[in-house]
Amino acid sequence: MTQTTRTDRLHALLSAAFAPAQVVVQDDSARHAGHAGAAPGGETHYSVRVVSPAFAGLSRVARSRAAHEAVAAEFATGLHALALTLRTPDEAA
């Protein structure tokens, strides 16, 4: 397996799922070091912003569930916190 960071994988998974106009992934793990859920290697706490037409007509909960589903593999391997900002292009404008 090639060495990828969780940041890279989140970016790739979200890009594949939502054909987004914008994806920003930020690793916040260092700010949570030592706190419950934080791991010595980091890669536990992230914030993402996704702008995609795919969110049109979806409730806040439905948008988040779609994002959670897209990155389920990361939750299964130690992702602990994911702050989500999910917007349609209109809302982001």
Added chain:
Amino acid sequence: MSDPVHATIQAEIDANPVVLFMKGTPVFPQCGFSARVVQILSHLQVPFKGVNVLEDPEIRDGIKSFSNWPTIPQLYVQGEFIGGCDIVMEMFQAGELAGLLEEKGVPHTAA
């Protein structure tokens, strides 16, 4: 519901108009995301029941499958799943949270 933990969770939600599944207690939250939701509910003077998932590993796991939501905190109002920290904060900032509480007959102060 076959899962006994789900039955326990459902009972909490049925017994309390506003329930926050959180890390720590409303007085002493042990996670920044939980703390933020407590702060918003307190600001709106909403009476709520805090369920500390750190005290019960079964609820900590069970609430994730119960809600189909992988993270904590999780807010329920009159039995309805509202969301986690991001959604509660967005709704509060948009003035929608007070509207929701109003609609559901939960006492609160104006935003």
